[in-house]
Amino acid sequence: MNEIACMSGVELLMDYLEGVVPEDVRAGLDAHVAGCPRCAAFVASYLATPRILRDATAATLPADVEASLRAFLRARTTAFRSRH
Amino acid sequence: MVVPTPEPSDEQLAARAAAGDDSAFEAIVRRYQGRVFRLACRLTTDTDAPDVLQDTFLQVYKHLASFRGDSQFRTWLYRIASNAALMHRRARARRPAEPLDVFLPRFDTNGRHVATPTELQVASRADELLDRKVLAAKARDVVSRLPDLYRDAFVLRDLEELSTEDVAQTLGVAPATVRQRVHRARLMLRGYLSDLVGVKP
Secondary structure, X not given: OOOOOXXXXXXXXXXXXXXXXXXXXXXXXXXXXXXXXXXXXXXXXXXHHHXXXXXXXXXXXXXXXXXXXXXXXXXXHHHHHHHO | OOOOOOOOOHHXXXXXXXXXXXXXXXXXXXXXXXXXXXHHHHHOOOOOHHHHHHHHHHHHHHHHHHXXXXXXXXXXXXXXXXXXXXXXXXXXXXXXXXXXXXXXOOEOOOOOEOOOHHHHHHHHHXXXXXXXXXXXXXXXXXXXXXXXXXXXXXXXXXXXXXXXXXXXXXXXXXXXXXXXXXXXXXXHHHHHHHHHOOOOO
C-alpha cells in the first residue's frame, strides 16, 4: 500500500473514527499517525473541537421562555382542536 | 410496597397524545423542551430560539396523527425542529458570509502538514486559554457562519450528539453525506479555534 501523507490521512479521519474505512487503510493510517507527531497533534485537536463547541454553546431553557411556551401551546392547541 | 411505574417511551406518549390525551402531549413537551430550545439556539439565534421552540411543538401537536411508529419519535421531532429553525434563518436577512475555508489545515506540496505539532495541537486548549464568555460568544457566532448544510449536520451530530445514522434520518440524506459534512465543519471549526488563540491553523 502507498504511504499515506498527512493530507490524505486528514481526508479520511472522520471515516476512520466512525469505523468505515477498509482494514488495510486503517492499518496504514495507524502506522502513519504513530510516526507523525504533526498528525498526532492534529487528531487531538480535531477530537477536542466538538467538545469545546458543545460546552460553549450549551443553552438552558429560561423560565420565562418555558412559561411563554406553555401559554402559547394552551391557546393554540385549543384553537386547533376546536377546528378539527 | 410502591412499584415504580416505568416511564412511558416517546412512542407510547406520542400514540396517546395522537389519540387526544393532552397530558401525554404535555409529558412530551416537558421531556424535550430543554433539548429543543438548546438545539434552536444552536441552529438560529437567542432571539429566534423561543419562536422556534413554540413552532416546533405546535407542529408536533398538529402532526401527531401522521407520526408513524416505524421511525424514532426523537428523529421525527428533531426533523421538525430543524425545519422550523431553517424557516427562521431564511426569514432573516443574511449578512454576507465570510467563508471559513481560511481555517482549513494547510499542507505543503508533498501533502505534509505545514504547521508544527505544537501549533496543530493548540486548538484543543482553546477552552483553557480563552475567557468562558468570550469563547461562548465566538462559538455561537462561528457556528452561525457555517454553510447551512454543514451547520445542520454538525449541530445534530456533534453538539446534540445524535448518531450519524440518526442525523442521516433526520436530514433525509445518506450517512456518508453526514460524515462528509460533519468532517468539513470540524476542520473549519478546529482551525477557527486555533486562530482564536492566535495560532495559524
